[in-house]
Amino acid sequence: MLIRTSCRQESFADSIFSVRSPEVLTSEFRARSLKVTPQRQLLFRLLHGHTGHPTAEALYAEASAQMPGISLRTVYQTLNDLVSMGELSSLQFAGSSTRFDPNVDDHHHARCDECGELRDVYVDHFDSLLVSGFAGFTPERASIVFGGVCADCG
Numbered sequence: 001m002l003i004r005t006s007c008r009q010e011s012f013a014d015s016i017f018s019v020r021s022p023e024v025l026t027s028e029f030r031a032r033s034l035k036v037t038p039q040r041q042l043l044f045r046l047l048h049g050h051t052g053h054p055t056a057e058a059l060y061a062e063a064s065a066q067m068p069g070i071s072l073r074t075v076y077q078t079l080n081d082l083v084s085m086g087e088l089s090s091l092q093f094a095g096s097s098t099r100f101d102p103n104v105d106d107h108h109h110a111r112c113d114e115c116g117e118l119r120d121v122y123v124d125h126f127d128s129l130l131v132s133g134f135a136g137f138t139p140e141r142a143s144i145v146f147g148g149v150c151a152d153c154g
């Protein structure tokens, strides 16, 4: 079987693959008749260029520091809208809060069993993995999570 992965090599000069710019997200939201408030624009700015995998609570703390009064509900709603638009991905791990991933490049993750730190890893030749057992199933996406221990916890 073949898993298609998109190639964004052409924009490698940027080297950071983050969510699109606040300006682009603003027009995408407007195109979908979604409200664009100053609170949402602040979240667009925080996510653009974010290099971690924040939880909604962590983004809420960052946003509150700049705009006291922003609600956690607004943060959740904005993140969920971005996920359903394909501008952001969400990652779930058993027993911990959803992590939001502003890196929209094709990548995989290494997660520390001790502290939950999540780092981006790239897998060469991912599209030529030999997988068996797909009879009667159409795979649409796949990702690898390497479990282990980070340098701080090791």
Ligand SMILES: [Zn+2]
Binding pocket: 112, 113, 114, 115, 116, 117, 149, 150, 151, 152, 153, 154
């Ligand atoms: Zn760790």
Ligand SMILES: [Zn+2]
Binding pocket: 053, 101, 103, 107, 108, 109, 119, 120
């Ligand atoms: Zn990631």
